[in-house]
Amino acid sequence: MSAAVNRDIRTAYLQLAFVVVFVLLGALIAAEKLVIKPIEMLADMAKRLGEGDLSARAARNRLPAEFVPLARAFNAMAAQLSQRERELIASNDRLTVMASIDMLSGLANRRGFQSRLDFEWMRAQQYGSDLALLMIDVDHFKLFNDTYGHLEGDSCLTRLGESLSGIAADTMGFAARYGGEEFCLLLPNTDVMRAAEIGEQVRAAVLRLCLPHITSSHMIVTVSIGVAATKPNESLRPGDLIEAADAALYAAKHRGRNNVVEHGVQAIETGAADMMMVASA
Structure with missing residues (x-):
């Protein structure tokens, strides 16, 4: 059990x-x-x-x-x-855009212009196309400010910015305020002859604004324009185009202002920039 x-x-x-x-x-x-x-x-x-x-x-x-x-x-x-x-x-994104915009004219500022120039330079080099640049300077702007005051000077720059923006839209260009009273217009796929024609359009458009300027011989606000164009390649750099347009602008100032001067840039065998300057009609 x-x-x-x-x-x-x-x-x-x-x-x-x-x-x-x-x-x-x-x-x-x-x-x-x-x-x-x-x-x-x-x-x-x-x-x-x-x-x-x-x-x-x-x-x-x-x-x-x-x-x-x-x-x-x-x-x-x-x-x-x-x-x-x-x-x-x-x-x-908004801050990035604002950092590249000139608030007075509403155009791109110098930083925004430089970024666009680098981009268009690479694209033109890739496709073997022309790239033109207009440097635009308001004639006797210091005298304008001294005569009418800085508020009127700002208003003048705003009106010029609006006019240049419209031309940029019509020509597929890129307008910017380069600094002070100096503007620029970048024109992709544009040779020097066509760029000079657009330069004349800009000059005429400023004249049509009829902004009073009693200290100028023309009695209204005028601009001087330097034009340069090239086919970007490895022998050149974007700064060469700016320097050429600046040189043309300098010549336009010395030719009496209120005119357009062309400046061609070509690469030569040594790799330097061969400059040729021709006054426009």
């Missing part, structure tokens, strides 16, 4: 151990599915978010009900961060 009782006790212990193992195994599986997996999923989403992936979202339909509020809060935070990033990018 004692042996039978002992056997029954051992059987009972084995059954109890089996039940305990089964329960523990079930609890482990349940914990894996209901607790560990959701935590790992949320941790993975948080890691992706921390690495900059603002599209990371927790799939609420794959989570136990107890984790849904946490997933909802996580997704809301991710959406807010994504919105903030878009706003920051937009603000940075």
Whole structure:
């Protein structure tokens, strides 16, 4: 009888151990599915978010009900961060644009012009096309400011900027205020003859504004324009085009102002810039 009782006790212990193992195994599986997996999923989403992936979202339909509020809060935070990033990018873009714009004339400033010149230079070099530049200077502008005051001087520059902007739009050009009373007009796919014609359009447009200037021999505001054009290549650099247009502008000033002077730039075998200057009609 004692042996039978002992056997029954051992059987009972084995059954109890089996039940305990089964329960523990079930609890482990349940914990894996209901607790560990959701935590790992949320941790993975948080890691992706921390690495900059603002599209990371927790799939609420794959989570136990107890984790849904946490997933909802996580997704809301991710959406807010994504919105903030878009706003920051937009603000940075606006600041970048503002940093390249001259607020007085509404045209690009010198920084914006230099960036565009570098771009158009590379593109013209790639396609073997012409690139022209007009340097435009207001004649006797210091006397204008001394006579009418700086507010009128600013108004004059604003009117000139508006006129130049319209011409740039008509000619597929890029207008900028180079500094002070000096403007420039970059003309892609334009040879020196066509650039000189556009220079005359600019000069005539300024005359049509009829801005009074009693200290000028013309009695109205006029501009002098230097024109340069070239086919960009490895022997030249963008600065050569600016220097050539500046030289032409200098010549226009010495020819009595209110005129347009062309300045051709060509690369020669030595790699230097061969300059040829011709006064326009």
